[in-house]
Amino acid sequence: MKKIFEKEKLVKKSEDFAKWYQDVILQSGLADYAPVKGCMVFKPQGFAIWENIQKVLDQKFKEKGVKNAYFPLFIPEKFLKREKEHIEGFSPELAVVTIGGGEELKEKLVVRPTSETIIYEMFSKWIKSWRDLPLMLNQWCNVVRWEMRPRLFLRTTEFLWQEGHTVHGTQEENLEMVNWALENYVNVYRDFFAIDGIWGKKSEREKFPGARTTYTFEMLMPDGKALQGCTSHNLGQNFAKVFNLKFLDKDGKEKIPWQTCWGLSTRSIGALIMVHGDDQGLILPPKLAPAQIVIIPIFQGKEDDKNLIKKAEEIKKSLDSFRVEIDLREGHSVGWKFNEWELRGVPLRLELGQKELKEKKATLVRRDTGEKSLAPFSSLAKEVKEALDLIQKNLFLKSSRFMKENTREVSDYDAFKLIMKKEKGFIRAFWCENPDCEAKLKEETKATVRALPFDAEEEKGKCIYCQEPAEKKWVFAQTY
């Protein structure tokens, strides 16, 4: 009997992190494997999280003046070939359509791995004058990259994302936009995902193929590996030149515009799962949780149950500014329900039994701490709001603390190697910015340069690898 019970339980996060991650996704109903290798199904639970992320980002984009549009899934292969770095970066992972309508295609079509080329082809038609600028568009879509080793949410052949693309008349405006996009992502990660991280510039080797500079937000996962949360690229004039973007400026001169692009994908959900979850299952931050509160009536006897259900529905109505579910399922014990909702990560549980009815108070249980409290029916909305705010804050503080505790300053290469072998995490160290050091360091420690943090100070030091003079401390980590 005992054994069966153990079997149903989730593997402990601390014991087998990779298995925990996979199991918690399948068991909590976020997603499932699809019959096509490397592809996944977003089940309603998982898709609802994505919808919440979309809502938040979409609103911020619109406030900035970015408009939504949609471009085709198929891109003529020759478009991708125009920018040399771009095609070199993406060609190993392209899905290509060679047959259409039963006929061999004269011109092969690539399923978009990203949409720069087809969007900029259109931009070149639309932009004539300084009056057409800035042009700021975003699209919500799917993209396909033929990955070798897929993992649910983190790396799938097809994934969902948004890609913003902007064109500006001046370099200053362009820079402002790249920074805005990154800052926006950072704020969303910190305020909504409740995940802290470091943000900064990518190295030449790690930047987007075709970009001038790439900026990023890097988060630390519980196993000490880093996950790139988003990217914001300064494309400079690279793409503008190859796609022939030009405009007539106020001074009557023809000029080449400046461009940015930036994206955030469903991979972010993977971070959400890994960072906050525990041995019980998911823990979703209230701001992104599909259900923020679950009301569980505790049934006892026929007649009394009706009152319970009535009260539960009444409470749900009084909490209409929150996302609330009531669990009226029969045939499952309360214990079973508690465990299930914990697995699904609902931030706050409201228990309602005869005891509560009598005392005119509801029992509130926090998912993050397990803490129980009694809240009078008369002030429920207020208490619930406070509890959800606390949970949101607490999750962020935990994430922030974890990152700080696992960020180390290192000046000695042996120490660097040892850390990357054992506890991993972020390492801040001097780097001479020579790509050879970067490559060798990766070979020997599996760690890559994650970013040059924006707050990195100009200092004098020696490269962690080659001992040559270096000016800045970069952040290193092994990555997903």
Place this chain on the structure above:
RNA sequence: CGGGGCAUGGUGUAACGGCAGCACGAGUCCUUUGGGAGGAUUUAGUUCCAGUUCAAAUCUGGAUGCCCCGACCA
């Protein structure tokens, strides 16, 4: 693409070359419900192709698929 492993009901697993069993799930009925309830009853399986053998889930060869570790990557 390199290295390793696995393939049995819907899921997880067991069976020396000799009757394919167990648990979970699902269905029906009854009793239950303050931390993963109990009883009765029903349900469905050896990845594919060949070989060895009186006899193959089990041995051999091949195919296919999946998982893990590398390289690649949002």
